[in-house]
Amino acid sequence: MAAKQLPATIRKLVATSASPKFREIVTIKTEPTPTPGDGEVLVKNRFVGVNASDINWTSGRYDPNAKFPLETGFEAVGEVVASGPNTSYKPGQAVMYMQFGAFSDYKLVKANIAVPLPDVKAEYLPFILSGNTAAISLDKVGDIKKGETVLITAAAGGTGQIAVQWAKLKGCHVIGTCSSEDKVKFLKSIGCDRPVNYKTENLREILKKEYPKGIDIVYETIGGEMFDICVESLATHGRLIIIGYIEGYESGKGVVPAKTLATLPARLLPKSASVRGFFLKDFSNDAGPYVAKQIQYYSEGKLQSAIDMGEKAPNGPFKGLEKITDAVEFLYSKKSIGKIIVDLNSKL
Known part of the structure; x- marks a missing residue:
């Protein structure tokens, strides 16, 4: 099932070479909008999470054989906008996922790793990673x-x-x-x-x-x-x-x-x-049940989810793909409280 009125192109943040100096090596790349294949969904990302390990990924420490340009980002909350064959997700479903290349406005995701959510809400994002x-x-x-x-x-x-x-x-x-x-x-x-x-x-x-x-x-x-x-x-x-x-x-x-x-x-x-x-990654079988338990605790008021979207950051707030670099640097400034999240809807 395909959604209508998708953009002809998408944007994503890629690293052009191996280095922990995030700002120096990342650039925004534009490419044709992908079509979901068997068991895949296309997600329009709304919120992406920033992690200290983002620079371990771009420096090649996790995969010394990684080929550049390399997609960046690990996690996102968004909305399914198109789905391929053999998936239960329909356009409009809120989901969260953890997959390399999350720093993009749209992302192809294997449906079996997407976590269904009640709605597109930034406070869910800290739970998955x-x-x-x-x-x-x-x-x-x-x-x-x-x-x-x-x-x-x-x-x-x-x-x-x-x-x-x-x-x-x-x-x-x-x-x-x-x-x-x-x-x-x-x-x-x-x-x-x-x-x-x-x-x-x-x-x-x-x-x-x-x-x-x-x-x-x-x-x-x-x-x-x-x-x-x-x-x-x-x-x-x-x-x-x-x-x-x-x-x-x-x-x-x-x-x-x-x-x-x-x-x-x-x-x-x-x-x-x-x-x-x-x-x-060595505990992948536990990921789904533990996310579900955290969401349950959150809904019951037993677990708080603090997020920091750069409202007090020198270069904040963090809105739009272009602000991810500022968000990564803010994390290393040690001034953030809670999970640093970038809102990709820069028009708000």
């Missing part, structure tokens, strides 16, 4: 249990906000790191028991003094010195989940200092502690 990363990793890798103490780094970000709330829903005591007093207030509003502004407080000393028995689970996204502090603070049987290492994304540096790597076995062994990696 950021939220699934938080919920699945804490459950499946962190083995989270009621009554445990959980430390979330970059807790006011797109995935951190869901991790905080997921741990609270599990009945845990939650500590969250952040970089401003506005973020401290935000973390308190979503239930974080002990927000720590590392710009004004010494996290290492706070953990030693206030949590002498150590931390049961660490949700770690920063790397560098933060990783070292987290390893030092693990409790007996503690688990540190590596979600990312954002400090090294732009610089290309390693996930942890060399001194930490050299002493890691000696620091973990006496505590029977562990460091565990998490990469969302």
Whole structure:
């Protein structure tokens, strides 16, 4: 079933060469509007999500054999405007999806990966990538249990906000790191028991003094010195989940200092502690059920979804495909709260 009055061409943001310097390598490319094939739908994107890993993708770290120009972006919320054979979706259906090349005004998507939504709403977008990363990793890798103490780094970000709330829903005591007093207030509003502004407080000393028995689970996204502090603070049987290492994304540096790597076995062994990696694509079978659970919790008022569309950003608000670069840079400024989202309807 094909929709009528589709544009003759579409626009998408592509990277022309491998580099973490996003602004320097991306450009808008125009090409003919594609027609959905068997099991495919054409989605008109309305909201796209910005992630720290966007520059890992364009730098070729996820796929060293990637061919350029390379489509960019991981996730979007939009509306089906045309559908191919053997799909249950009809034009007008709101959907969310996670697929490379989401930074485009229209996108061909396999129907079996599209998630139906009640309506086209930006607040759903944090759940599919950021939220699934938080919920699945804490459950499946962190083995989270009621009554445990959980430390979330970059807790006011797109995935951190869901991790905080997921741990609270599990009945845990939650500590969250952040970089401003506005973020401290935000973390308190979503239930974080002990927000720590590392710009004004010494996290290492706070953990030693206030949590002498150590931390049961660490949700770690920063790397560098933060990783070292987290390893030092693990409790007996503690688990540190590596979600990312954002400090090294732009610089290309390693996930942890060399001194930490050299002493890691000696620091973990006496505590029977562990460091565990998490990469969302390795848990694809869990993606659908966890998105559904988050949407359910959101509709029931048990889960908040904070989004940042650049209203307070120097180059905001983020409206239109041209503003994606500004949104990526805003993420790395560490001034955003919640999930950074770009509204592709620039006419509003």
